[in-house]
Amino acid sequence: MKNRISISILFILSGLLVVLIPTVLFPVCSAEKMKMACFFTKKAEIGLGVVIAAIGALYFFFKNEGVRLGLSLTQILLSALILLYPTKLIGICKSTDMACRVKTLPALIVVTVLLGVVSIGNSLYLAVFKKPE
Amino acid sequence: MSIRKGNNLFKNIASHGFYNACLLATILILSAILFASAVIRQSLNTGMDNMEKRLGSDIMLVPKGAKENAEDLLLEGSRNTFYFDASIYEKVSSIDGIAESTSQIFLKSLSADCCSSEVEIVFFDPETDFVVGPWIEEEYAKTLSGNQVIVGNSITVENGVIRLFGQEYPVVAKMAKTGTALDSSVYFSKETMPDVIAHAEEKGSFLTKEQLEGGIISSVFINLRSEAKLEKVLETAHQTIGDIFDVVYPKQLNTSLAGNLSRITGIVDIITYALGGLLVILLLLFHSLIMKGRKQEIALLRILGRTRRKLIRELLSELGVISLIGTIIGCLLSMLIVIPFGTYIGMQFQMPYLGPGVIKTLLTLLLIVFFVLVISLITSIFFILHVTHVEPYLALRREE
Incomplete structure (x- = not known):
């Protein structure tokens, strides 16, 4: 129960952060004059954040360790995707002093690492200590 | 260290979970502050050195x-x-x-x-x-x-x-x-x-x-x-x-910039020393509480034949493990903030800012691990020596 509640909260928080970072906390560059790569990265991150938070909510409802392990492993892959959107798949502005590069990307790096570490740690915990059938 | 001894060590740490968690958190915050302060200082100084080279005309x-x-x-x-x-x-x-x-x-x-x-x-x-x-x-x-x-x-x-x-x-x-x-x-x-x-x-x-x-x-x-x-x-x-x-006059600008740099590093130093001092006081407090709480247990172990030297070694090992884990996690968390946000920090200071390379960062981490281990040792050694030197009879009687 403790694992379900704590990990579920962490996943939901991470998902919310992925949504809030490019939109509210460290917003990407303004798209008033022209839509740059970071604008599309923001859109993709919003979708990704919602999925991460939804998986976090699902994690709470599943008692079966095998299912939870699967959800946890999915989060590892999604955490990688958080960073792949701005760095490889879509990109952000190339100028070194643009808001998306100076603030949004570093903040996404932080969330990626934290979500990755939590997911990997939790997967190992479930696989080794809980041993799902 | 054998696996059994290692297990006992972690069991001992877990058996005093609350206080050790507080100790770990204190060490973690202390290390994070020290690491961030060291990296910011290094980056500002490197940026300033480069600026000096750049302002290359009269x-x-x-x-x-x-x-x-x-x-x-x-x-x-x-x-x-x-x-x-x-x-x-x-x-x-x-x-x-x-x-x-x-x-x-x-x-x-x-x-x-x-x-x-x-x-x-x-x-x-x-x-x-x-x-x-x-x-x-x-x-x-x-x-x-x-x-x-x-x-x-x-x-x-x-x-x-x-x-x-x-x-x-x-x-x-x-x-x-x-x-x-x-x-x-x-x-x-x-x-x-x-x-x-x-x-x-x-x-x-x-x-x-x-x-x-x-x-x-x-x-x-x-x-x-x-x-x-x-x-x-x-x-x-x-x-x-x-x-x-x-x-x-680029060189005059350089002088004014150097003045700004010393003001910023001065503020960083004051914050580091103030918070560092506060955390060291907290460490002293936690060590004193942990050792006070374990007085009876240590007295019993001495009655059961554990030597003073062995007890001191065990207590120091526990402290070493907590300090090491706390320092490494603290430095990594701090690294996660100050390195990706380096450009933003430099922009906020309105100063040239050049983050350290991988080797310099690792050296800083090692230096802080060593420094925090020494601080942990210094702040705890008195309490450890005191609790292991109290006569078991007196220690047990006081607990009654």
């Missing part, structure tokens, strides 16, 4: 009214477009008392190209240059030919070329990282200026009348002869070209 002549923009350019690297007639350079460079002089033209790339490459374009004269040269010569010693360019360290180069205004320019050298806006500049030879302007115009970029007409320069950098008097040179310059220029 005086800089800029068009009248552009002094503030030129100072911003030197301190923050923001490229502003200000121009005067190119013939001024010839007139100024022949003034007696000038050892060397060079001119530069600044052209900020426009938003139409921002996504492919948002860069600051500088046209310089490789033959007379002594301002940009030192950065370039680190990797490249030849002159530029044709439409070749030299790029700052942050510029993305794909297949050895950079695309600007729809054209591809071969990159012959990449400058060393400076931590300043030089990193996002592209350096063209002056001869290529008409071509670049033409391509910019073709692409529909907004260009001023002066830029289109050509025959302009943005600034003249001057180094004086050692025996020359600045006032005399400036007076001659005024007589030669008239009162159409302002003078910027």
Whole structure:
């Protein structure tokens, strides 16, 4: 129960952060004059954040360790995707002093690492200590 | 350490979970603060060193009214477009008392190209240059030919070329990282200026009348002869070209910047010492509480035959493990913030900022691990010695 509640909260928080970072906390560059790569990265991150938070909510409802392990492993892959959107798949502005590069990307790096570490740690915990059938 | 001993060690740590968690949290915060402070200090100092190298001329002549923009350019690297007639350079460079002089033209790339490459374009004269040269010569010693360019360290180069205004320019050298806006500049030879302007115009970029007409320069950098008097040179310059220029003194800017740096590092130091001191007091408090709580247990272990030396070793091992875990997690968390957010931190301080490399970062981490282990040892040793030296009978009786 403790694992379900704590990990579920962490996943939901991470998902919310992925949504809030490019939109509210460290917003990407303004798209008033022209839509740059970071604008599309923001859109993709919003979708990704919602999925991460939804998986976090699902994690709470599943008692079966095998299912939870699967959800946890999915989060590892999604955490990688958080960073792949701005760095490889879509990109952000190339100028070194643009808001998306100076603030949004570093903040996404932080969330990626934290979500990755939590997911990997939790997967190992479930696989080794809980041993799902 | 055998697996069994290791297990016992972790069991002992877990059996005093609450206090050890508090201890771990304190050490974690202390390490995070120390690491962040060390990295920020190093980055500011490296940025400042680079800035000193960059402000490499005695005086800089800029068009009248552009002094503030030129100072911003030197301190923050923001490229502003200000121009005067190119013939001024010839007139100024022949003034007696000038050892060397060079001119530069600044052209900020426009938003139409921002996504492919948002860069600051500088046209310089490789033959007379002594301002940009030192950065370039680190990797490249030849002159530029044709439409070749030299790029700052942050510029993305794909297949050895950079695309600007729809054209591809071969990159012959990449400058060393400076931590300043030089990193996002592209350096063209002056001869290529008409071509670049033409391509910019073709692409529909907004260009001023002066830029289109050509025959302009943005600034003249001057180094004086050692025996020359600045006032005399400036007076001659005024007589030669008239009162159409302002003078910027890069070295004075450097002094004021150094003052800012010492103020910022002073504030960083005060915050570090204040928080560090508070956390050390907390460590003392936790060690005292932990040892007080374990007095009875230690007395029992001594009655059961455990020697004092062995007990001290066990207690120090527990402390060492907690300190090590706390310090490493603290430093990693701190690293996760100060390294990715480096550029933002530098922008907030309005100072040149160049983060440390991997080796320097790892060395800082090791140094902090060692330092925190020593602090943990110093703050705990008295309580450990005290609790292991109390007579078991007295320790047990007091607990009754």
